[in-house]
Structure formats: C-alpha cells, structure tokens
Amino acid sequence: MAEAAAKQAKEKAKEEAEANIGREGFWEGDEYVCFGPRGKAMRLPYEMRDACGFRAGEIQDFCWSFRLSDILKEKQISTIDARAALKRLGEEPDDNTWLTTINAVDPYARGVFDFQKFLKLAAHFHTPPMTEDELIDAFKVFDRDKSGSIDAIELRDVLLKLGFQITPLEAYDMLAEADDGDGDVSYGEFVNIIMNKR
Secondary structure, three states: OHHHHHHHHHHHHHHHHHHHOOOOOEEEOOEEEEEOOOOOEEEEOOOOOOOOOOOHHHHHHHHHHHHHHOOOOOOOEEHHHHHHHHHHOOOOOOHHHHHHHHHHHOOOOOOEEOHHHHHHHHHHHOOOOOOHHHHHHHHHHOOOOOOOEOOHHHHHHHHHHOOOOOOHHHHHHHHHHHOOOOOOOEHHHHHHHHHHOO
C-alpha cells in the first residue's frame, strides 16, 4: 500500500515537472521560483529565465558563487567580480578568451552582469559532465590487470594522476560505498554511484 502511494506521488511529481517545462518563473517574496531544464521548480535569490543547459545542482553552485561576489546585494556584479566568481568554480580562462567571451555576452560593454547574464557567461566556459561511456573508458585505462573491476590501489592511482590527493583508506571507503555486496567493484557499479551522486 505504501509502495503504491509512493509510486503515485512520484508519477504526480513527474507530470507536474513536465507541465512546468518552458514555464515562466515568478517572484515569491525574496525568492524567484523558476523551472529548470527538466521542469523542476527551483528557488533562487536571483531571477533566472533560461537555465542555459545547466543542471539544478550546477545552477545552485553558480548562485552561491554569484552571491559571494554580490557584496552590495544589488543582484548584479562587475566583470571583474564575474571572473572571480568563475574562478571560484574552477574556470580560469586566459585573458584573450576572457575578452572575446565578455564581448560576446556583453556587446554594449556595460560592465555589469545580472544572474542570467552570468549564466550565459558561464555557459561559454562550461565543459559538459562526462557521460557514462566516457567514465568507463577512462577507468579501463587504469585497470592494470584487465580484470573488468577496479580495486583501491587502481582507484587511488587514477585519482592521484587526476590531481586528487587521496589516501589508500579513502580509496577503499569509496569502493566500499560502490560495492553491491559481492566484494568486487565492477566498472558499472562504480560509474552508477558516480552518476547517481550528480
């Protein structure tokens, strides 16, 4: 009975989300209620009309970084602050790329960005997340024994080569989280847990 109610609630939420796709947002108090690319409602302190292809989690990250730069709470930041906000999120374009992009996003050289314009700016530098197939291919490179599964040593080696400092115990804990109970973590199991955490 509880399963049927949960399934019904999930179907209703899916129908509501599908009905919201393309719907305009609105202000509700101090929050702007907008709808992401999949129709799910999001509450932001800034107006957003177009998600620019970003997932809800990414938009929240951009919102956090934008808010840190919006010191005066004017709902806009300067180009210097926009560059700092992108840097906080790991995007550090060279000066030439930065100027080219700024000219494309801000053709009238106003020098200020609201949140929507900041999202458009970020979209120029955004690299889409890896697909499941790309993740599998990446981990196959480091499967030294070609066993079809990875162990803590191989995982640590991958992460160290990607620049992440990780101890052997942390690598073991990550694999234990991905394991379905058979004591062996296949590529599919590990990729599934990474995809589900996005």
